[in-house]
Amino acid sequence: IILGAHQPPNLFANASSMMQPSQRRHMSRNLFLSELSQYVRKLLEKLTRTIEPESRLLSFGSTANGFSLRNSDMDLCCLIDSDQPPLAASDLVTMLGDLLERETKFHVKPLPYARIPIIKLSLGPSQGLPYGIACDIGFENRLALENTRLLLSYASVDPTRVRTMVLFLKVWSKRRKINSPYRGTLSSYGYVLLVIYFLVHVKNPPVLPNLQQIPPLRPISHEDMHFGEHNIWFFDDIELLRQRWRSSNTQSVAELLIDFFKYYSRDFSYNTGVASIRAGLLKKESKGWLNDFDGSRYSETSRDRNRLCIEDPFETNYNVARTVTKDGLYTIRGEFMRASRILATRPERAINALAQLCE
Numbered sequence: 001i002i003l004g005a006h007q008p009p010n011l012f013a014n015a016s017s018m019m020q021p022s023q024r025r026h027m028s029r030n031l032f033l034s035e036l037s038q039y040v041r042k043l044l045e046k047l048t049r050t051i052e053p054e055s056r057l058l059s060f061g062s063t064a065n066g067f068s069l070r071n072s073d074m075d076l077c078c079l080i081d082s083d084q085p086p087l088a089a090s091d092l093v094t095m096l097g098d099l100l101e102r103e104t105k106f107h108v109k110p111l112p113y114a115r116i117p118i119i120k121l122s123l124g125p126s127q128g129l130p131y132g133i134a135c136d137i138g139f140e141n142r143l144a145l146e147n148t149r150l151l152l153s154y155a156s157v158d159p160t161r162v163r164t165m166v167l168f169l170k171v172w173s174k175r176r177k178i179n180s181p182y183r184g185t186l187s188s189y190g191y192v193l194l195v196i197y198f199l200v201h202v203k204n205p206p207v208l209p210n211l212q213q214i215p216p217l218r219p220i221s222h223e224d225m226h227f228g229e230h231n232i233w234f235f236d237d238i239e240l241l242r243q244r245w246r247s248s249n250t251q252s253v254a255e256l257l258i259d260f261f262k263y264y265s266r267d268f269s270y271n272t273g274v275a276s277i278r279a280g281l282l283k284k285e286s287k288g289w290l291n292d293f294d295g296s297r298y299s300e301t302s303r304d305r306n307r308l309c310i311e312d313p314f315e316t317n318y319n320v321a322r323t324v325t326k327d328g329l330y331t332i333r334g335e336f337m338r339a340s341r342i343l344a345t346r347p348e349r350a351i352n353a354l355a356q357l358c359e
């Protein structure tokens, strides 16, 4: 489908032989998707190397941190390891965009002059791929690779509770149409940060440790801890952590979800607070993320940028929720309240309640 004339390799060959027949139908789809994304990544990497031989394409976002749904997009990052000065990102986007248009069946949309230059690729749904493929290729976005690794590490500390909560919230927020940064609501990444913030800083006892505050076991140089001015340290020896970290919080996923919705419908201080997984609850004022004044001038833009404040774990001067508008926040909070109400009034019919939540 992707290359037109060429046949892709038999992606199912290894996967399906390892499975019980009863598992095959469900499992093969997940394996198919992960092998498909690997196949697409390798294919695009091969094409990119014809322009920039020292480049690598790496996955980030949900295809790399275990939070993907069958209709998730693929996020790819191009890193160039050359000693020579690399091509400017905008030139690379234009050249690679032309090449992909010629060599593949993707619809290609290069955005060379965006704040972060990217190429958007898409394939419409077809019989073999009912959800099609959507893929963004960005360049040198090392912080995104690091925050993907951070989220993967959090998911690995308590896979059952963290992954289930995140996947539930992603399905729910997409169904309720509040997962759309271009339309004034919040990205999936933003919802994942809200979940981690809740499990590290709101729950008492906490479900997760704060990986960014655990000191390294041996001294680490300033250079290894930083990327540019950003401190990217976090404790990533997950094997060791799983041996040593035992949360005394024994709540089930359902109980945690009920508390999550309750907390974000009435307890989180939207007007003054900033959710930071690195440092806990911060004040908008202390970060200069004021929502009424921009310096001495009243600024609608600044106000609309900081309705909901979620600090990026590494790029700490960046509000991940800056896309959330006044109306968007009103809708999101309304959905948290609706979810909280449905879960509180029908605890005995949890399955029905969960189905109704996603209606």
Ligand code: ATP
Pocket: 060, 061, 062, 063, 067, 068, 069, 072, 073, 075, 143, 144, 145, 147, 148, 187, 188, 189, 190, 312, 319, 320, 321
């Ligand atoms: P989905 O399955 O819906 O695609 P996802 O987990 O891939 O969800 P995205 O929102 O697509 O989440 O984000 C993918 C990656 O892009 C994140 O891991 C993060 O590195 C980066 N990212 C996305 N949105 C933002 C944002 N608002 N600010 C900073 N980085 C972001």
Ligand code: MG
Pocket: 061, 062, 063, 072, 073, 074, 075
């Ligand atoms: Mg994604």
